[in-house]
Amino acid sequence: MHIKVIKPGLATSVQDAGRNGYYHLGIPPSGALDQYSFRAANLLLGNAETAAVLECTLQGPQLQFNVACQIAICGAAMQPRINGQPQPAHQVLSIATGDTLDFLPAAAGMRAYLAVSGGIDLAEVLGSRSTYALGSLGGYQGRRLQAGDMLTLGAAPSTAAPAGRSLPTALQRSLPTKTTVRVLPGLYAHRLRPESATRFYQEQWSVSSESDRTGYRLKGGTPLQFQPREAPFGAGADPSNIVDAGYPIGSIQVPAGKEPIILLRDAVSGGGYAMIATVISADLDVVAQLQPNQGITFAAVDMQQALQARQHYQADLQQLRQALG
Amino acid sequence: MSIRYTFGGDEFLFAEVSESMSLPACFTSMAITGQLRQLQIPGIMEICPANASFQLRFDPDILPAEQLLQQLQQLEQSLADSPQILDTRLLEIPVWYNDPWTREVGARFRQRHQDPQATDLEYAARVNGFASVEAFIAAHCGAPWFVSMVGFVAGLPFLYQMVERQQQLQVPKYLSPRTATPRQTIGHGGCFACIYSVEGAGGYQMFGITPAPIYDPAQSQPYLADSMVLFRPGDIVRFKPIQQQQYEEAIQAVADGSFQLDIFPVRFSLPEFLANPQAYQQSLPGTHHAH
DSSP states (O other): OEEEEEEOOSSOEEEOSOOOSOGGGTOOOOSOSSHHHHHHHHHHHTOOTTOOEEEEESSOOEEEESSOEEEEEEEEEOOEEETTEEOOSSBOEEEOTTOEEEEOOOSEEEEEEEEETTOBOOOOBTTBOOOBGGGTBSTBTTBOOOTTOEEEBOOOOSSOOOTTOBOOGGGSOOOOSEEEEEEEEOTTGGGBOHHHHHHTTTSOEEEOSSOOSSEEEEESSOOOOBOOOOOOTTSOSSTTEEEEEEOOTTEEEOGGGTSOEEEOTTOOSEEEEOEEEEEOGGGHHHHHTOOTTOEEEEEEOOHHHHHHHHHHHHHHHHHHHHHHO | OOOEEEEETTTEEEEESOSSOOHHHHHHHHHHHHHHHHHTOTTEEEEEEOSSEEEEEEOTTTSOHHHHHHHHHHHHHHHTTSOOEEEEEEEEEEEEETOHHHHHHHHHTGGGSSOTTSOHHHHHHHHTTOSSHHHHHHHHHHSOEEEEEEOSSTTOEEEEESSOGGGOOOBOOOSSOBSOOOTTEEEEEBTEEEEOOSSSOBOSEEEEEOSSOSBOTTOOSGGGSSOSBOOOTTOEEEEEEOOHHHHHHHHHHHHHTOOOOEEEEEEEEHHHHHHOHHHHHHHSOOGGGGO
């Protein structure tokens, strides 16, 4: 009654909606980086919307099922195969005992979510099954999956989802190779020279290969210049330094003005670099689906626009629930 | 001192108490966040005090941003004249200064250091005007430290020494961060000490190592029974130098799950401390009084 990991894939981990209430101790929320796709996969199966799933990154795992169950895969386009036979994503698939599931590398997008009927069954740690690998916390033994790991399934939903049920195309997210992400300027933006603050929004940046669940590092744009200043006591000599402070999830920092870093759900909770803007909550999923070398442009919005986008995002989730409920 | 408020997207409110580090700024951050924690305002999801700032995560669907901002500004006003007293605790943390593990890692990353010919301790002693490493260590463990922030990674304390500003030990971070730092390394960057709670990357200078686990999801030691994270903002830390034999005995106790820390309750008064830092910090409890 378990799933055996034959090959772990590039960076596969157990994730759910994440944990709140421990950020002040340096423990970030974690959880699926693309919350929409994670919820869609669970809802397809009739699971609890936030049941634990596997987040598969760029190259998915190879799994052997020693249990019959249903699965659904949403998010990045990683062609799933059962016993070598290609299968559709965004659809309920039936797995028989002994079946092997694997994936082709992501053709578009960065992260696919594999939900299993009943969810991945693990003890909750601090209110969540999400993996926070840097702190060896939660998930499967506090780490990414490795070959030989054995995953157990939770109790299947009382009513099995009809095999073949699929996510309507209109409810599937697009996976562009370049995208514009909306941000709220603020925090320490006033410390940039005006010409840098303007240029930041005019140039296209590209995703560096040094990007993971902690943060996305960006390259390709003109280095940003901070206003010269006399360093406040304790801040550090570089003009991009501040007295170490908390970092919002989605905040963008620019160490030494060189390469902006967007912090994601496994964020370091604080540090000594000035942040110049924050990705709005509605666009965090979008960032997490960008592959290395893909393009990103920033659009400044105000709080009202951020809240409107938030409402649209919630309306989209509501549509998912209605379509699949 | 007026706080600067700024939003981090639609879910975070960031409050800068002061651009520069000071104990009063840290105290203000703790007073406001402490009060907020007690008020249990619906819609506030995270309350994160930091060195001279704090941030909140909130759900704008429950608590509109403008309403939160107004409540905070009222709280700031109402706390402006409140007594700056903190009921906290003092923890004695054993440190093997100049230990072989941090020395070895330091040697491995010498090309990333300002002074490749010196060790981290030799460099720190020199840039702070001490005649010897021993004198620097004496200053490091000679006055207690205030936990001014917990974070970066799980359970990592930032520590600000309870001495006058001109006596603060200041050391630049490595020119570029190391890819390795031993777990439980005593580090230093800018005016802050830290204790690395997990093995990993780091840019702080390395002075020694403690045998005491300070973050442990398995909660194996008695003093971690209530929380996998040892430190809380507002804790006071006194570093207690130990040598190889005591270190090895402590590591054995850690392996047995029976390691103990000396922890004392403290009522800390900021005005009394600021009036005479030297005398006040010596009046704090600790095992050193027994010697």
